[in-house]
Amino acid sequence: MLTRELIWPKSIVVVGASNDVAKPGGKLLKNLIENGFEGNLYVVNPRADEVQGIKAYASVDELPEVETAVLAVPAKLCPEMCLTLCRDKKTRGVIIISAGFSEESEEGKKLEQQIVETVNTYGASLIGPNCIGIITPAHASVFTTPVPKLDQMGCDFISSSGATAVFIMESGIPKGLHFASVFSVGNSAQVGVEDVLEFMDEVFDPKTSTRVKLLYIESIQNPDKLLKHASSLIRKGCKIAAIKAGSSDAGSRAASSHTGAMASSDSAVEALFRKAGIVRCYGREELTTVGCVFMCKEMKGKRMAIITHAGGPAVMLTDALEAGGLRIPQIEESDAKEKLKEHLFPGSSVENPIDFLATGNAEQLGAIIDACDNDFQEVDGMAVIYGSPGLFPVGDVYEVLNKKMHTCKKPIYPILPSVINVSDDVAYFLSEGNVNFPDEVLLGRALSKVANTPKPHTDEVFLDGVDIPEIRRIVDEADNGYQPPEIIHRLFDAAGIPRVQELVVKTPEEAALAAEKLGWPLVMKVIGPVHKSDVRGVVLNVHDQEIVLHEFNRLINIPETEAVLMAEMASGIELFLGAKYEDRFGHIMLCGMGGTMVEVLKDVTSGLAPLGMCExxxxxxxxxSYKIIKGYRGKEGANQRKFAEILVRLSSMLRFAVEIKEMDINPLLGKGDRILAVDARIRIEK
Amino acid sequence: MLTRELIWPKSIVVVGASNDVAKPGGKLLKNLIENGFEGNLYVVNPRADEVQGIKAYASVDELPEVETAVLAVPAKLCPEMCLTLCRDKKTRGVIIISAGFSEESEEGKKLEQQIVETVNTYGASLIGPNCIGIITPAHASVFTTPVPKLDQMGCDFISSSGATAVFIMESGIPKGLHFASVFSVGNSAQVGVEDVLEFMDEVFDPKTSTRVKLLYIESIQNPDKLLKHASSLIRKGCKIAAIKAGSSDAGSRAASSHTGAMASSDSAVEALFRKAGIVRCYGREELTTVGCVFMCKEMKGKRMAIITHAGGPAVMLTDALEAGGLRIPQIEESDAKEKLKEHLFPGSSVENPIDFLATGNAEQLGAIIDACDNDFQEVDGMAVIYGSPGLFPVGDVYEVLNKKMHTCKKPIYPILPSVINVSDDVAYFLSEGNVNFPDEVLLGRALSKVANTPKPHTDEVFLDGVDIPEIRRIVDEADNGYQPPEIIHRLFDAAGIPRVQELVVKTPEEAALAAEKLGWPLVMKVIGPVHKSDVRGVVLNVHDQEIVLHEFNRLINIPETEAVLMAEMASGIELFLGAKYEDRFGHIMLCGMGGTMVEVLKDVTSGLAPLGMCExxxxxxxxxSYKIIKGYRGKEGANQRKFAEILVRLSSMLRFAVEIKEMDINPLLGKGDRILAVDARIRIEK
Incomplete structure (x- = not known):
């Protein structure tokens, strides 16, 4: 919950403000003043009458009412001050930049909890502790530089880590990335990344709100909230990219040592991001490059025109885009193409890449861009590569590019690699509000990433033929641990998951009846012995009543055998479904092909329950192994829609059975429309 | 062949020199003068008495003898001038920066050929045409900027593309990359990337030569030469990284349209680079980052210590390194670890990442680096992350880091992300000859790439039990096209490739004898009918003489049947071997598992014939699918050494049979030591 007082305060007090701008409390006050906070500004410092030209109060008790307080004092002083401020001074925004809380010690954790209780009691918002602060259009309450000049249509940026926030801004600013706001949430004692996102979702205004959010997350505390508001924002037209650091085991160790972040399993994060439609990034450079892509107009398809005055970068960009599934279509023959050729020097190529040579000029670039924007229907966007070998100025070229950036209907991605030779011209281009991608391959990979991120998935639960009350009854009655076949069968039947028909028989007569019911061929197995195969207790491919009788009499006499299981003999390709309950995330669903595909090649994909059919x-x-499931070279596969439906049904069932901590169906055998669960394990823990 | 005159000329003439430094001929002369060429400098310009303070000759005829000539005049004038220079002026180095040759037209191609004939006749070296020139310690004969100040221990840089060379330098210089020489070979009319590498190999001096080479290649004209000299240089202690642009189909199209580059199949390039030990890069940023890694001391293992004052970047770096197969080991308990802790502020972590907090100072950094270098035997290298939130200067920290860069035994990789906040301090650090990796994830990926590139492979041919004369006889006698089983069997027997034993029989008696020879179980197939299965002409798993007789009589009576083939029935996992002859590269060898693994999952690796056992x-x-071949979960695999030996034998055979353009063995069946070729196709084209 973010209060109006935190975002748009009419008054701010800096507690622990100093004249020494090498100290956080000094630098923060300086930033507030220099970035033009327009409300009343107070400072508390018991050892000075005046700080940076502002009258100092000796303690928070002496302050008048104040809407937001920034605390830059030792951790142990914070709880008391916070109480005074919220209780007596009507403070409803609290930013604590001090460290020494839960990230450091048990003692610090207690201090943090006291503060959270206070702010919750008074309905105040708490940012931090252990953060660099926030920057909103109203105030720059951060103790770090750079403080970017905010741009309403720049990106909102939320970070779990203060230092990383600084380094991400330093990575983005040289590429022309603008910011609309910056939130460093530190230990997220009350307000985490998810909560800031929730706030942005709630106040979203299609007319005035920025469309781009960048996140740096060390720990996802509330996956549901993140999913809900990220996907809601994306459905409203926003684009979100995020780093979730700590994807490797050692990485999680590093994250834990940092801000006490709980390591969440990486496939859960992957599934969550895909469901929400968040573009997942793995580094600062990648995040800010994707951020710059988001700043360009949206590309409505996957076909790129590469416009260049140099061959090499165009080839490398082509490689990167094609590797990422985008296309560089040939420009079709047309009058427009012929007309364009007349504008260009001999030797220019109007295929794709469109190469207008080292001598290519501003007027030619304009003509090419116009043709791509208006005439060449086979392209959805343009990447323009134009550097300088240092012979002549390129300001006129960048001026044309700048104009086209604003007027074209299709997106233009500028690649201006000569950051040394024409640094001034590049700086001018950026100063006009544009972005630049100095490296074409990093751009190519970012574009691929964006193109390959799915749209947010629906969170509707598929319930057709899923008997929730029955599922709840079965789960409520079940014991803890791995479940016996009866329970598994009842659950599958209640969820509408097709399975191999099985019957348990104890007499030759029952066996004969069962065979008639199940049809041919069938399988017979002993019930009782643990290692069924070792005692020759499994018979496959039984195809007449004579053998049924013969084998029944043999099987029933195997020691420890209590009965004989008779089942349809399914056939087809081996499929695999699995699910694992992950704290806070819910069930992570896995699917793939069975056998070596899952065991050796780890060819599985993951999703977050409940799943929709599209997902x-x-x-x-x-x-x-999709091709195998689809069927290839005349080999029959399994009906994908049916397979997807089983996955969806399973996820719906699990949504109402959180006690199922782990389960898999391995294999399901699939042959055309007939997909049957053959073997399954389910572990319940209440 | 690179002449002494080209590299270390005592005199240079710039033909087409101009006072206008916006023209190539003007800028090139300016660069030569400003970068202190110490020999005699002449210019030719018919329309001026003096150019940039140097007396101008009206034509090349009037020149005195001159060792190297740079031509910046229209293409059509070049052949004649070149002849005059080489024939009359003893010129032995020619650099043609002009365009308008083979990259543009057939006419241009002819001009280029004339020039090549001239330089070859007179034993001169030709760089270009259509290039930016070269930079050696003696002269900066380029028309572009930036002209890096050369550093004998920097990197040698060779590029097929002039503009790309400029952009690569502009990418490397801000990271502190130094250059020892720059060669832009343009159309490579006489001297290509491979030839410059050959020259560097031949003049290599372990005492004085630089160890790092970076290449940008658009077309590999002479793969053998590239392989020979790249691997030779690497064996001498050099490190080589290269971009081969045009890896996708569309990318090759772009490369072809650029300098008439012949698209070579990408797996051939991949195989060549692996065999040579070249680190393959895909973009400028990646190439220069790997170049900077090469500039650091060599890391002797895969275990990295991450030393940081900020958590986030350390987590992201950990993720990137672990994903690339490097390790971030925990620091073991020891006295040294305890002693180090005493140096650090409370809350610091001496696990790995070693986090010495936002307040961590220069003295502490020094102590950590010393401990990692001297005491912590579990680490092989250090990545040091230190930026600045903009509160106080960090010059003292970078000074310590600078000293340690030079004195430590283990490599240090500096990550200084605050390119805005402490740009001056970073600039100072670079000016001391260090490199900087502003983004930790790009560093992590580059380090992984380097660590995962194999050492150069031996080029010895394995000949033990490979009967080359017999192979030649068989190939010489064979017709063009797909080969009949007899030829394939003879070839395999000559190469020592084990295969399923087969016998062709025409009478019941022969069948009985054959069965005794082959052993049980066996397979019987009709010879004659095309669709053997459709006519029920295949019998598997035959295991006694009675069935042999019964089935022989049935099979021989199937229409069109001429005889019956009897074969061992091999079993085990399905393996795949393939080879394809690629112009200029020779045979590309492929291996993998058969069936869906190769058909659907494309799980194959490639190598260049001839292969050694290690390769x-x-x-x-x-x-x-390696795990499957090795055997897993009690499932028997195939002997890897045997499989490797078959691959090697096949590659040795092909080395002497270039007429075999395509072949595959699919499947080989492998079970433990027994690996047998079951089915094979070989296409010969003479």
């Missing part, structure tokens, strides 16, 4: 289909389509 | 083993180990 399940996209999980199946993203498998490397 | 073949590494191909097998790099397969995703």
């Amino acid at each position: 399940a289909s996209s999980m199946i389509k993203n498998l490397k | 073949a083993s590494s191909m097998i180990k790099n397969l995703k």
